[in-house]
Amino acid sequence: FIAKSGIVRDAPPSEDKECLICNEPIEPGNSVSLPCNHKFCFDCFVRHISIKFLEGKAQFGINCPQANCTAKIYPSKVREVFLITGVTDFSKGGRVIPGEVAVEQFTRLIQEDFIRSKKGSMCYCPHPTCNYVAIRKDLLRKDVRCLCGNTFCFQCGHELHVPATCEMMEDWDKLNNSQSLDDIWIEANTKPCPRCNAPIEKTKGCLRMVCRCSYIFCWDCKKDWKKTHDENRHFFCTTPENQRPSLLESMKAKDFIEYKNLYSSRLDDHKKLVAQARKQLAEIHQKIDAYKQCNKCDDMTAEFIRDCAATLVKCREFLLNSIILGFFSKTSKAKEFFDYQQKELQMSIEELSKLMELPAAQIERMEMMHISTISIQHLEKLIKHFSEDGLERLQESEQPKQLENEITIQWK
Ligand SMILES: [Zn+2]
Ligand SMILES: [Zn+2]
Ligand SMILES: [Zn+2]
Ligand SMILES: [Zn+2]
Ligand SMILES: [Zn+2]
Ligand SMILES: [Zn+2]
Numbered sequence: 196f197i198a199k200s201g202i203v204r205d206a207p208p209s210e211d212k213e214c215l216i217c218n219e220p221i222e223p224g225n226s227v228s229l230p231c232n233h234k235f236c237f238d239c240f241v242r243h244i245s246i247k248f249l250e251g252k253a254q255f256g257i258n259c260p261q262a263n264c265t266a267k268i269y270p271s272k273v274r275e276v277f278l279i280t281g282v283t284d285f286s287k288g289g290r291v292i293p294g295e296v297a298v299e300q301f302t303r304l305i306q307e308d309f310i311r312s313k314k315g316s317m318c319y320c321p322h323p324t325c326n327y328v329a330i331r332k333d334l335l336r337k338d339v340r341c342l343c344g345n346t347f348c349f350q351c352g353h354e355l356h357v358p359a360t361c362e363m364m365e366d367w368d369k370l371n372n373s374q375s376l377d378d379i380w381i382e383a384n385t386k387p388c389p390r391c392n393a394p395i396e397k398t399k400g401c402l403r404m405v406c407r408c409s410y411i412f413c414w415d416c417k418k419d420w421k422k423t424h425d426e427n428r429h430f431f432c433t434t435p436e437n438q439r440p441s442l443l444e445s446m447k448a449k450d451f452i453e454y455k456n457l458y459s460s461r462l463d464d465h466k467k468l469v470a471q472a473r474k475q476l477a478e479i480h481q482k483i484d485a486y487k488q489c490n491k492c493d494d495m496t497a498e499f500i501r502d503c504a505a506t507l508v509k510c511r512e513f514l515l516n517s518i519i520l521g522f523f524s525k526t527s528k529a530k531e532f533f534d535y536q537q538k539e540l541q542m543s544i545e546e547l548s549k550l551m552e553l554p555a556a557q558i559e560r561m562e563m564m565h566i567s568t569i570s571i572q573h574l575e576k577l578i579k580h581f582s583e584d585g586l587e588r589l590q591e592s593e594q595p596k597q598l599e600n601e602i603t604i605q606w607k
Contacts, residue, residue, distance in 0.1 A: 201377045214226075214234070216236075216260055216352050217239050221234060225237045227240040229266060231259040231261070235260060243257075243260040245280075245283060248297070248304075277298050279294060280294065282297040292404045302323055305418045320343060320345065322347070325341060325345065338357040338578065346512070355512065356516045356517075358516060363522075374568070384396060385397070389408060389410070389419075390406065391408040392408040402429060403424070415432040416438070458522045462518050468514075468515075469508070469511045474477050479504045486500060486555040489556045495561075501565075503563050506544075506547065507544060512539070513574055514541065514544075532580070536576060540574060541576060542569065543566055543570045544568045
Protein backbone atom coordinates (compact mmCIF):
# COMPACT_ATOMS: atom_id res chain seq x y z
CA PHE A 196 0.00 0.00 0.00
CA ILE A 197 2.90 2.32 0.67
CA ALA A 198 5.81 2.81 -1.64
CA LYS A 199 8.77 5.04 -1.33
CA SER A 200 8.61 8.02 -3.69
CA GLY A 201 10.63 7.66 -6.84
CA ILE A 202 13.47 9.79 -5.60
CA VAL A 203 16.66 8.36 -4.26
CA ARG A 204 18.33 10.34 -1.54
CA ASP A 205 21.86 9.01 -1.61
CA ALA A 206 22.72 9.18 -5.26
CA PRO A 207 26.39 9.14 -6.27
CA PRO A 208 27.89 12.65 -6.42
CA SER A 209 27.72 14.14 -9.89
CA GLU A 210 30.73 14.95 -12.00
CA ASP A 211 29.54 18.36 -13.20
CA LYS A 212 31.81 21.22 -12.32
CA GLU A 213 29.47 23.94 -13.55
CA CYS A 214 26.10 25.02 -12.22
CA LEU A 215 23.36 24.04 -14.66
CA ILE A 216 21.54 27.33 -14.01
CA CYS A 217 24.22 30.04 -14.19
CA ASN A 218 26.95 28.00 -15.94
CA GLU A 219 29.54 29.36 -13.51
CA PRO A 220 32.02 26.94 -11.92
CA ILE A 221 30.66 25.53 -8.68
CA GLU A 222 32.57 26.35 -5.53
CA PRO A 223 33.19 23.24 -3.49
CA GLY A 224 31.15 23.22 -0.28
CA ASN A 225 28.66 25.66 -1.72
CA SER A 226 26.65 23.38 -3.95
CA VAL A 227 23.52 21.28 -4.03
CA SER A 228 23.39 17.99 -5.88
CA LEU A 229 20.10 16.28 -6.46
CA PRO A 230 19.44 12.54 -6.63
CA CYS A 231 18.91 12.89 -10.41
CA ASN A 232 22.64 13.76 -10.58
CA HIS A 233 22.04 17.41 -11.45
CA LYS A 234 24.20 19.89 -9.59
CA PHE A 235 23.77 23.60 -8.84
CA CYS A 236 25.33 26.30 -6.77
CA PHE A 237 23.54 26.79 -3.49
CA ASP A 238 22.33 30.32 -4.28
CA CYS A 239 20.86 29.30 -7.66
CA PHE A 240 19.10 26.38 -6.03
CA VAL A 241 17.63 28.56 -3.28
CA ARG A 242 16.43 31.07 -5.87
CA HIS A 243 14.78 28.28 -7.87
CA ILE A 244 12.83 26.74 -4.99
CA SER A 245 11.95 30.21 -3.63
CA ILE A 246 10.41 31.27 -6.95
CA LYS A 247 8.40 28.04 -7.26
CA PHE A 248 7.26 28.40 -3.68
CA LEU A 249 6.21 32.05 -4.13
CA GLU A 250 4.36 31.18 -7.35
CA GLY A 251 2.34 28.74 -5.28
CA LYS A 252 3.51 25.91 -7.49
CA ALA A 253 5.13 23.96 -4.71
CA GLN A 254 2.12 21.89 -3.78
CA PHE A 255 2.81 19.10 -6.23
CA GLY A 256 6.44 19.08 -5.26
CA ILE A 257 9.14 21.24 -6.86
CA ASN A 258 10.92 19.84 -9.91
CA CYS A 259 14.67 19.77 -10.46
CA PRO A 260 15.72 23.11 -12.08
CA GLN A 261 17.35 21.36 -15.05
CA ALA A 262 15.13 21.70 -18.13
CA ASN A 263 13.47 18.41 -19.12
CA CYS A 264 14.33 16.78 -15.81
CA THR A 265 11.15 15.55 -14.14
CA ALA A 266 12.68 14.51 -10.82
CA LYS A 267 11.01 16.01 -7.76
CA ILE A 268 12.98 17.63 -4.99
CA TYR A 269 12.30 16.03 -1.62
CA PRO A 270 9.96 18.18 0.51
CA SER A 271 12.34 17.57 3.41
CA LYS A 272 15.21 19.04 1.35
CA VAL A 273 13.15 22.16 0.62
CA ARG A 274 12.30 22.52 4.30
CA GLU A 275 15.92 22.03 5.32
CA VAL A 276 17.09 24.80 2.97
CA PHE A 277 14.24 27.21 3.76
CA LEU A 278 14.93 26.83 7.45
CA ILE A 279 18.47 28.12 6.84
CA THR A 280 17.82 30.79 4.23
CA GLY A 281 14.21 31.85 4.60
CA VAL A 282 12.52 32.95 1.39
CA THR A 283 13.38 36.25 -0.31
CA ASP A 284 10.70 37.71 -2.55
CA PHE A 285 12.56 39.84 -5.14
CA SER A 286 9.33 40.86 -6.86
CA LYS A 287 8.33 42.62 -3.65
CA GLY A 288 11.52 44.57 -3.07
CA GLY A 289 13.34 41.75 -1.33
CA ARG A 290 10.81 41.07 1.40
CA VAL A 291 12.09 38.15 3.45
CA ILE A 292 9.84 35.41 4.81
CA PRO A 293 11.60 33.96 7.87
CA GLY A 294 12.66 30.32 7.60
CA GLU A 295 10.22 28.86 10.09
CA VAL A 296 7.28 30.71 8.56
CA ALA A 297 8.27 29.60 5.06
CA VAL A 298 8.56 25.98 6.19
CA GLU A 299 5.13 26.15 7.78
CA GLN A 300 3.58 27.67 4.65
CA PHE A 301 5.31 25.13 2.45
CA THR A 302 4.02 22.28 4.60
CA ARG A 303 0.52 23.71 4.42
CA LEU A 304 0.75 23.95 0.62
CA ILE A 305 1.57 20.27 0.45
CA GLN A 306 -1.17 19.38 2.90
CA GLU A 307 -3.78 21.46 1.09
CA ASP A 308 -2.94 19.55 -2.02
CA PHE A 309 -3.30 16.43 0.03
CA ILE A 310 -6.88 17.34 0.87
CA ARG A 311 -7.63 18.42 -2.71
CA SER A 312 -6.31 15.19 -4.11
CA LYS A 313 -8.43 13.11 -1.78
CA LYS A 314 -10.08 11.48 -4.73
CA GLY A 315 -6.70 10.86 -6.31
CA SER A 316 -4.57 7.85 -5.85
CA MET A 317 -1.34 9.27 -4.45
CA CYS A 318 -0.36 11.57 -1.64
CA TYR A 319 2.50 12.48 0.63
CA CYS A 320 2.38 11.24 4.17
CA PRO A 321 1.12 14.35 6.01
CA HIS A 322 3.66 14.05 8.80
CA PRO A 323 6.15 16.92 8.42
CA THR A 324 9.35 14.93 8.67
CA CYS A 325 8.23 12.01 6.51
CA ASN A 326 9.19 11.48 2.85
CA TYR A 327 6.99 8.53 1.99
CA VAL A 328 4.22 8.65 -0.54
CA ALA A 329 1.10 6.56 -0.13
CA ILE A 330 -0.35 4.90 -3.20
CA ARG A 331 -3.99 4.03 -3.01
CA LYS A 332 -4.58 0.68 -4.64
CA ASP A 333 -7.97 -0.12 -3.17
CA LEU A 334 -10.11 2.96 -3.82
CA LEU A 335 -12.62 1.91 -1.20
CA ARG A 336 -10.05 2.04 1.55
CA LYS A 337 -8.62 5.20 3.02
CA ASP A 338 -6.72 3.89 6.01
CA VAL A 339 -2.97 4.35 5.66
CA ARG A 340 -0.32 3.00 7.97
CA CYS A 341 2.86 4.74 6.85
CA LEU A 342 6.26 3.12 7.10
CA CYS A 343 7.32 6.10 9.24
CA GLY A 344 5.13 4.65 11.99
CA ASN A 345 2.33 7.20 11.75
CA THR A 346 -1.15 6.47 10.55
CA PHE A 347 -3.45 8.72 8.61
CA CYS A 348 -6.69 8.87 6.69
CA PHE A 349 -6.32 9.31 2.94
CA GLN A 350 -9.38 11.52 2.83
CA CYS A 351 -9.11 13.95 5.74
CA GLY A 352 -5.41 13.63 6.59
CA HIS A 353 -6.05 13.08 10.30
CA GLU A 354 -4.95 10.11 12.32
CA LEU A 355 -6.44 6.84 11.13
CA HIS A 356 -10.05 6.45 12.23
CA VAL A 357 -11.49 3.44 10.38
CA PRO A 358 -14.27 2.26 10.84
CA ALA A 359 -15.70 5.67 11.84
CA THR A 360 -16.12 8.05 8.89
CA CYS A 361 -14.39 11.42 8.51
CA GLU A 362 -17.76 13.11 9.13
CA MET A 363 -18.33 11.15 12.34
CA MET A 364 -14.90 12.15 13.62
CA GLU A 365 -15.66 15.77 12.86
CA ASP A 366 -19.05 15.59 14.61
CA TRP A 367 -17.54 13.84 17.60
CA ASP A 368 -14.84 16.51 17.91
CA LYS A 369 -17.45 19.23 17.65
CA LEU A 370 -19.45 17.56 20.36
CA ASN A 371 -16.42 17.45 22.63
CA ASN A 372 -14.76 20.75 21.86
CA SER A 373 -17.71 23.05 21.56
CA GLN A 374 -20.21 24.43 23.96
CA SER A 375 -22.89 22.11 22.62
CA LEU A 376 -23.00 19.75 25.60
CA ASP A 377 -22.97 22.68 28.01
CA ASP A 378 -25.76 24.27 26.03
CA ILE A 379 -27.81 21.10 26.18
CA TRP A 380 -27.21 20.87 29.91
CA ILE A 381 -28.09 24.50 30.54
CA GLU A 382 -31.19 24.16 28.42
CA ALA A 383 -32.21 21.15 30.45
CA ASN A 384 -31.61 22.82 33.79
CA THR A 385 -32.53 26.46 33.36
CA LYS A 386 -35.63 28.14 32.03
CA PRO A 387 -36.53 31.75 31.40
CA CYS A 388 -39.09 33.15 33.79
CA PRO A 389 -42.41 33.34 31.86
CA ARG A 390 -42.90 36.90 33.09
CA CYS A 391 -39.48 38.65 33.05
CA ASN A 392 -37.36 36.17 31.03
CA ALA A 393 -34.56 35.98 33.60
CA PRO A 394 -32.90 32.54 33.47
CA ILE A 395 -33.83 30.41 36.45
CA GLU A 396 -31.90 27.32 37.45
CA LYS A 397 -33.76 24.32 38.77
CA THR A 398 -32.79 23.12 42.21
CA LYS A 399 -33.49 19.63 43.53
CA GLY A 400 -36.92 18.15 42.89
CA CYS A 401 -39.14 21.10 43.78
CA LEU A 402 -41.23 22.32 40.86
CA ARG A 403 -42.27 25.60 42.47
CA MET A 404 -39.94 28.21 41.01
CA VAL A 405 -39.70 31.65 42.57
CA CYS A 406 -38.23 34.30 40.31
CA ARG A 407 -36.54 37.45 41.62
CA CYS A 408 -39.40 39.40 39.99
CA SER A 409 -41.54 37.59 42.59
CA TYR A 410 -43.43 35.62 39.97
CA ILE A 411 -43.99 32.01 41.01
CA PHE A 412 -44.41 29.36 38.32
CA CYS A 413 -44.30 25.60 37.77
CA TRP A 414 -41.03 24.26 36.29
CA ASP A 415 -42.73 21.57 34.24
CA CYS A 416 -45.67 23.46 32.70
CA LYS A 417 -44.57 27.09 33.24
CA LYS A 418 -48.03 28.03 34.50
CA ASP A 419 -48.68 30.54 37.29
CA TRP A 420 -48.28 28.48 40.45
CA LYS A 421 -50.70 30.37 42.65
CA LYS A 422 -53.55 30.14 40.14
CA THR A 423 -53.18 26.54 38.98
CA HIS A 424 -51.10 24.57 41.48
CA ASP A 425 -51.36 23.48 45.09
CA GLU A 426 -49.35 25.59 47.58
CA ASN A 427 -48.85 22.55 49.79
CA ARG A 428 -47.58 20.15 47.14
CA HIS A 429 -44.40 21.63 45.64
CA PHE A 430 -43.54 18.43 43.79
CA PHE A 431 -46.83 18.06 42.01
CA CYS A 432 -47.72 19.53 38.61
CA THR A 433 -51.44 19.66 37.84
CA THR A 434 -51.01 19.81 34.06
CA PRO A 435 -51.34 16.42 32.28
CA GLU A 436 -47.93 15.04 31.24
CA ASN A 437 -48.58 15.09 27.52
CA GLN A 438 -49.28 18.82 27.75
CA ARG A 439 -45.89 19.58 29.29
CA PRO A 440 -43.52 19.91 26.30
CA SER A 441 -40.69 21.29 28.42
CA LEU A 442 -40.63 18.12 30.49
CA LEU A 443 -40.15 15.95 27.41
CA GLU A 444 -37.44 18.27 26.14
CA SER A 445 -35.43 18.13 29.32
CA MET A 446 -35.78 14.36 29.52
CA LYS A 447 -34.42 14.02 26.00
CA ALA A 448 -31.53 16.33 26.78
CA LYS A 449 -30.74 14.39 29.93
CA ASP A 450 -30.89 11.09 28.03
CA PHE A 451 -28.61 12.43 25.35
CA ILE A 452 -26.01 13.62 27.84
CA GLU A 453 -26.07 10.25 29.58
CA TYR A 454 -25.77 8.47 26.24
CA LYS A 455 -22.82 10.65 25.27
CA ASN A 456 -21.12 10.18 28.66
CA LEU A 457 -21.49 6.41 28.38
CA TYR A 458 -19.62 6.43 25.07
CA SER A 459 -17.02 8.87 26.38
CA SER A 460 -16.13 6.59 29.26
CA ARG A 461 -15.98 3.56 26.95
CA LEU A 462 -13.66 5.56 24.76
CA ASP A 463 -11.44 6.50 27.71
CA ASP A 464 -11.14 2.84 28.74
CA HIS A 465 -10.12 1.86 25.22
CA LYS A 466 -7.65 4.72 24.93
CA LYS A 467 -5.80 3.23 27.89
CA LEU A 468 -5.68 -0.16 26.16
CA VAL A 469 -4.33 1.44 22.97
CA ALA A 470 -1.68 3.30 24.95
CA GLN A 471 -0.67 0.06 26.69
CA ALA A 472 -0.39 -1.80 23.39
CA ARG A 473 1.69 0.98 21.83
CA LYS A 474 4.02 1.04 24.83
CA GLN A 475 4.39 -2.72 24.62
CA LEU A 476 5.30 -2.47 20.93
CA ALA A 477 7.83 0.29 21.62
CA GLU A 478 9.58 -1.86 24.23
CA ILE A 479 9.21 -5.16 22.40
CA HIS A 480 12.95 -5.63 21.78
CA GLN A 481 13.33 -6.56 25.46
CA LYS A 482 10.92 -9.44 25.11
CA ILE A 483 12.50 -10.50 21.81
CA ASP A 484 15.95 -10.56 23.42
CA ALA A 485 14.66 -12.60 26.35
CA TYR A 486 12.95 -15.05 23.98
CA LYS A 487 16.13 -15.42 21.92
CA GLN A 488 18.11 -16.26 25.04
CA CYS A 489 15.58 -18.82 26.30
CA ASN A 490 15.23 -20.56 22.96
CA LYS A 491 18.74 -20.03 21.59
CA CYS A 492 17.29 -18.81 18.31
CA ASP A 493 18.11 -16.05 15.81
CA ASP A 494 16.44 -12.68 15.14
CA MET A 495 14.32 -14.02 12.29
CA THR A 496 12.75 -16.69 14.47
CA ALA A 497 11.97 -14.27 17.29
CA GLU A 498 10.57 -11.56 15.03
CA PHE A 499 7.02 -12.97 15.32
CA ILE A 500 6.79 -11.35 18.77
CA ARG A 501 7.06 -7.90 17.16
CA ASP A 502 4.43 -8.86 14.57
CA CYS A 503 2.06 -9.97 17.31
CA ALA A 504 2.59 -6.74 19.27
CA ALA A 505 1.88 -4.76 16.09
CA THR A 506 -1.29 -6.78 15.50
CA LEU A 507 -2.46 -5.93 18.98
CA VAL A 508 -1.92 -2.20 18.36
CA LYS A 509 -3.82 -2.28 15.05
CA CYS A 510 -6.77 -4.18 16.50
CA ARG A 511 -6.97 -2.01 19.61
CA GLU A 512 -6.95 1.14 17.46
CA PHE A 513 -9.74 -0.26 15.32
CA LEU A 514 -11.88 -1.11 18.33
CA LEU A 515 -11.29 2.36 19.74
CA ASN A 516 -12.58 4.01 16.58
CA SER A 517 -15.48 1.61 16.29
CA ILE A 518 -16.87 3.07 19.53
CA ILE A 519 -17.42 6.34 17.70
CA LEU A 520 -19.07 4.46 14.86
CA GLY A 521 -21.32 2.79 17.43
CA PHE A 522 -22.25 6.16 18.91
CA PHE A 523 -23.54 7.43 15.57
CA SER A 524 -25.03 4.20 14.20
CA LYS A 525 -28.56 3.12 14.69
CA THR A 526 -29.68 -0.45 15.00
CA SER A 527 -29.78 -2.36 11.72
CA LYS A 528 -29.04 -5.75 10.23
CA ALA A 529 -25.65 -4.58 8.99
CA LYS A 530 -24.89 -3.20 12.44
CA GLU A 531 -25.71 -6.58 14.00
CA PHE A 532 -23.27 -8.25 11.63
CA PHE A 533 -20.65 -5.67 12.52
CA ASP A 534 -21.23 -6.13 16.25
CA TYR A 535 -20.83 -9.88 15.83
CA GLN A 536 -17.55 -9.55 13.93
CA GLN A 537 -16.34 -7.00 16.42
CA LYS A 538 -16.99 -9.34 19.33
CA GLU A 539 -15.01 -12.06 17.56
CA LEU A 540 -12.13 -9.64 17.11
CA GLN A 541 -12.37 -8.54 20.71
CA MET A 542 -12.19 -12.13 21.93
CA SER A 543 -9.18 -13.08 19.85
CA ILE A 544 -7.18 -10.01 20.84
CA GLU A 545 -7.95 -10.48 24.52
CA GLU A 546 -6.39 -13.91 24.11
CA LEU A 547 -3.45 -12.46 22.21
CA SER A 548 -3.04 -9.79 24.87
CA LYS A 549 -2.85 -12.47 27.58
CA LEU A 550 -0.20 -14.40 25.63
CA MET A 551 1.81 -11.21 25.20
CA GLU A 552 1.91 -10.77 28.97
CA LEU A 553 3.57 -14.15 29.50
CA PRO A 554 7.26 -14.25 30.42
CA ALA A 555 9.47 -15.08 27.43
CA ALA A 556 10.17 -18.62 28.64
CA GLN A 557 6.48 -19.54 28.45
CA ILE A 558 5.79 -18.15 24.99
CA GLU A 559 4.55 -20.73 22.48
CA ARG A 560 5.54 -19.46 19.06
CA MET A 561 2.96 -21.36 16.97
CA GLU A 562 0.08 -20.58 19.32
CA MET A 563 0.83 -16.88 19.44
CA MET A 564 1.26 -16.61 15.67
CA HIS A 565 -1.99 -18.48 15.17
CA ILE A 566 -4.01 -16.12 17.39
CA SER A 567 -2.37 -13.12 15.75
CA THR A 568 -3.30 -14.41 12.28
CA ILE A 569 -6.90 -14.97 13.33
CA SER A 570 -7.07 -11.45 14.79
CA ILE A 571 -5.74 -9.94 11.57
CA GLN A 572 -8.29 -11.90 9.56
CA HIS A 573 -11.14 -10.54 11.68
CA LEU A 574 -9.70 -7.06 11.39
CA GLU A 575 -9.38 -7.26 7.60
CA LYS A 576 -12.94 -8.54 7.32
CA LEU A 577 -14.21 -5.63 9.39
CA ILE A 578 -12.19 -3.01 7.53
CA LYS A 579 -13.40 -4.39 4.22
CA HIS A 580 -16.95 -4.37 5.47
CA PHE A 581 -16.53 -0.77 6.51
CA SER A 582 -15.06 0.51 3.32
CA GLU A 583 -17.34 3.20 1.85
CA ASP A 584 -19.37 0.50 0.18
CA GLY A 585 -20.13 -1.29 3.41
CA LEU A 586 -20.99 1.94 5.16
CA GLU A 587 -23.57 2.75 2.50
CA ARG A 588 -25.05 -0.70 2.96
CA LEU A 589 -25.26 -0.03 6.66
CA GLN A 590 -27.05 3.27 6.18
CA GLU A 591 -29.45 1.87 3.58
CA SER A 592 -30.51 -0.95 5.81
CA GLU A 593 -31.31 1.28 8.75
CA GLN A 594 -34.84 0.64 9.83
CA PRO A 595 -37.03 3.71 9.39
CA LYS A 596 -39.25 2.97 12.38
CA GLN A 597 -38.22 4.70 15.57
CA LEU A 598 -37.10 2.62 18.47
CA GLU A 599 -38.52 3.05 21.93
CA ASN A 600 -35.41 4.47 23.52
CA GLU A 601 -33.88 6.03 20.46
CA ILE A 602 -32.22 9.37 20.95
CA THR A 603 -33.57 11.84 18.43
CA ILE A 604 -32.24 15.11 19.80
CA GLN A 605 -30.11 17.19 17.45
CA TRP A 606 -26.94 18.67 18.83
CA LYS A 607 -25.67 20.56 15.83
ZN1 LIG B 1 24.59 28.73 -10.26
ZN1 LIG C 1 17.55 16.83 -12.42
ZN1 LIG D 1 4.98 8.82 6.97
ZN1 LIG E 1 -10.71 10.74 7.51
ZN1 LIG F 1 -39.30 36.71 36.68
ZN1 LIG G 1 -47.20 22.51 36.45
